[in-house]
Amino acid sequence: MRTRPDPLALADLRRHLAQAALRCAPVAVGQVSFGAAGLDDVLGGGIARAALHEVYAPATADLAAATGFAVGLAIRAAGTRPILWVRQDVVDAEVGRLHPPGLTELGLDPARILLVRARDAEGVLRAGAEAARCPALGAVLIEPWGMPRHLDLTASRRLALAAEGSGATTLVLRAAVAPQPSAASTRWQVSSLPSRALEANAPGDPAFSVRLLRHRGGLSECEWRVEWSRDRQSFQECAFQERDVRDRQAEAGRDASPPQPRASPDATPLSRPVVPFPADRPAAAGGADPRVRRAG
Amino acid sequence: MRNALRLVDCDQRAQALGLTRGLTLADARARIPSLIAIEAEPEADEAFLVRLAAFCDRFTPLVALDQPYGLLLDITGCAHLFGGEAALQAMIGRWMKNGGLDLRCAIAGTPEAAHALSRFGAGGIVPVGEDEAWLRPLPVAALGLPPDTVIALSRAGLKTLADLAVRPSMALSARFGAEIGTRLRRTLGYEDVRITPLRPPPACVVERHFAEPMLDAQGLEEVVTRLIAEAARVLEQRGEGGRAFEIHFFRTDGAVRRLFLETGRPSRDAKAILRLYRERIDALADPLDPGFGFDAVRLAVPVCEPLNEAQQTLDRRAVEDEAVADLVDRLVARFGRDRVLRFVVQDTHDPRREARAVPVAAAVSGIAWPAPLPNEPPTRPLQLFEPPQPVETLAEVPDGPPLRFRWRRVLHEIARAEGPERIAPEWWRDGPQPPLRDYYRVEDAQGRRFWIFRAGLYEGGEPPRWFLHGLFA
Structure with a gap:
């Protein structure tokens, strides 16, 4: 006599099998490398994949750079799998909303992103923890604002455990706050760095000044200057930066005038009249020069 | 005759005293000085009737309004x-x-x-x-x-x-x-036409009526668990899965509380549905108030789709898709449909409308994201301000990049700049056209990269204004 299998037991079995299949996937272990030899050597190959990492921006104005760095890490961690981004509503007001074409420009297909918008920090952490537990995600980006009282050691330990269990690289992005004790595996401080100028003094690939503040493995504080290359999908160290910055400092020391953008041979030197334009009221037209116009 | 207050309706005592509908209020007051008149509120009456219809859902799923002041219940097969x-x-x-x-x-x-x-x-x-x-x-x-x-x-x-x-x-x-x-x-009963119910009857309904009002939250969850398992069995027999689940709690005082769950794919996985239910209950701003207890719970599956028992694959890709869909369902249950989003590209050159975030459940557009040019630095910012933020600038006329600008009271000296990239407004839109925009990618001395534009040209009259539109990584 055949008995009908219980559908609930079947569903259970199915879920167990699926989870086992996900857990033994090779991508769930190992490290996320930066692609820049200097960093990878010091870190012993990269940062742990199944772990919680924190990225701090020292000031609100650096949050875009920190976000870019985190996106680069997420791209390298996720492979082809989806990335979940949890954002608190107030972040949109402070630094603007996420612009998908900008993500494409960094090499991340926006179609792979799931965006969860949370009203408060509690919601951000809840969604983040839920997502970090999902082994099918490549990376989870969590963006709370300010110093939420819910984001304490316990909350970060919860996130870290979830990430270890699932293998999803979990990144917490924070701006303009002093680093707090947490269970993160590494903590980074990222600020923007002048880029390598292109022809006609155009801004080049995104460059970051990256400082490793804390490392579970006991590494001491280090600092690197890296830039993100979309075409190679990797970070690379920029040595030229040193010289560039030194040059500019020397220049600034020589004469007190603000650093003049270096003109390339075919660019017109800045000899045309210049006039300040206040944002909200028309400027008083002082000069009689017909080429000077009022603007705002 | 037209501008008179009239009686819309009167109760039995008033009728016994000889008042009728349509009588002017002045006449009625003259006849019965102690008359109590209340202003008619047809909308409130209708709302009450709809609430009453929701209450009557406990007797039959087919309830229709029978205006005025009436309800029609189709009790075929329910009375027993x-x-x-x-x-x-x-x-x-x-x-x-x-x-x-x-x-x-x-x-x-x-x-x-x-x-x-x-x-x-x-x-x-x-x-x-x-x-x-x-x-x-x-x-x-x-x-x-x-x-x-x-x-x-x-x-x-x-x-x-x-x-x-x-x-x-x-x-x-x-x-x-x-x-x-x-x-x-x-x-006279020679011809029978079904009523059109207020709410379409769901494809699958299971319910429990209690002998005594149920107050205990744990007991209630127990009941819901059993209902979900029962519905899952019904759906399995039909080879279907539910896309939406509606749970009604009928309170003893007649109030009805509804909870709505949605899934991304047809589902009859009792455990997954129960998890969604728990998420939903957890996320309620006003918790389920039992009052003096619930006396019935119903689980309805309004939307069903065919779901065939497939051979469980161990293909990692399929398993992963499944896991992500489950996660999305749980997040939607907790945060709401319009908070779990996916980006879709729009067919326009205007950066403000280039991309849109839509609920994951909504249809996905088939257009791929335009690929960036190789060996070029990012030309679009990572963060976009909406609306753009006005800035004070010092710039060359007529079309040079700014030399310095002030944003949020901080002065930024420009070290590198590229532009202008001229972006015209969308010509296909009606109404007055906004000015065209000349965009510049600029980098200040600290290495912060901005996307700045000048709205309009220098051509006499009011000078154009400058705005910060986005931040580059």
Whole structure:
């Protein structure tokens, strides 16, 4: 006599099998490398994949750079799998909303992103923890604002455990706050760095000044200057930066005038009249020069 | 005559004193000085009726409004659950009395017959097959025809339905319109048309009624668990899965609380649905208030789709997709549909409308994201301000990049700049066109990269203004 299998037991079995299949996937272990030899050597190959990492921006104005760095890490961690981004509503007001074409420009297909918008920090952490537990995600980006009282050691330990269990690289992005004790595996401080100028003094690939503040493995504080290359999908160290910055400092020391953008041979030197334009009221037209116009 | 306050309706005592509908308020007050008049609120009446219909959901899923002040319940196949028609009628009567309502109730073979009996007859339960005998003595007004037709009929000496029933319907239709024949046939039970319920009946319904009101949250979850398992079994037999689940909690005082769950794919996985339910309960801003207890819980599956039992694959990709879809369902249950989003590209060059975030559940557009040019630095910012933020700038005229600008009270000296990239407004839009924009990618001395634009050109008159539109990584 055949008995009908219980559908609930079947569903259970199915879920167990699926989870086992996900857990033994090779991508769930190992490290996320930066692609820049200097960093990878010091870190012993990269940062742990199944772990919680924190990225701090020292000031609100650096949050875009920190976000870019985190996106680069997420791209390298996720492979082809989806990335979940949890954002608190107030972040949109402070630094603007996420612009998908900008993500494409960094090499991340926006179609792979799931965006969860949370009203408060509690919601951000809840969604983040839920997502970090999902082994099918490549990376989870969590963006709370300010110093939420819910984001304490316990909350970060919860996130870290979830990430270890699932293998999803979990990144917490924070701006303009002093680093707090947490269970993160590494903590980074990222600020923007002048880029390598292109022809006609155009801004080049995104460059970051990256400082490793804390490392579970006991590494001491280090600092690197890296830039993100979309075409190679990797970070690379920029040595030229040193010289560039030194040059500019020397220049600034020589004469007190603000650093003049270096003109390339075919660019017109800045000899045309210049006039300040206040944002909200028309400027008083002082000069009689017909080429000077009022603007705002 | 038009600008007078009139009585819309009056209660039984007022009717006994000789007041009628349509009487002016002044006349009524002159007759009965102690009259209590309340301003009519048709919207509130309707809202109350709809709430009452929701309450009646516990007797049958097919409830329709029968304006004014009436409800039609299709109890076909339901009455025996409550101990027969008489017991059901008594039960509804008790409920309404407790709620302070006067009830006139009739159970008949067709909706029209029940309508006519409850409003123009004595009400009661018509035994099967005796519709005609019960309904023939009713006045012609019971057909629900326009008032002038009723007057015309009575002038012709046709006072009751019996008078109409014996006349050939052809002659009646020729004189009073086709409507009268149809109404008559339906009222007398020759023709039966189902009611159009207020809410479409769900494809699958399971429910529990309790002998005693249930107060305990744990017990309630137990019941919901059992209902979900039961619904899953029903769905499995049909080879279907639910896309939406609706749980109704019927409170003893008549209030009905509804919870709505949605899944991204058809599902009949009892555990997953239960998890969604827990998420939903957890995320409620106003928790489920049991009051004096719930006396019934119903699980309805309004949207079903075919779901075939597939061979479980161990293909990692398929398993991953499944896991992500489950995660999305849980996040939607907790945060709401419009908070779990996916980006879709829009077919426009305007950066403000280039991309849109839509709920994951909404349809996905087939257009791929435009690929960036190789060996080029990012030309679009990572963060975009909406609306753009005005900045004070110092710039070359007519089309040089800014040399420095002030944003949020901080002065940024520009070290590198590229531009302008001219972006015209969308020409296909109506109305006054906004000025065209000249965008510059600039980098300040600290290495912060901005996307700045000048709205318009320097061409006499008001000078153009500058805005910060986005931040690069």
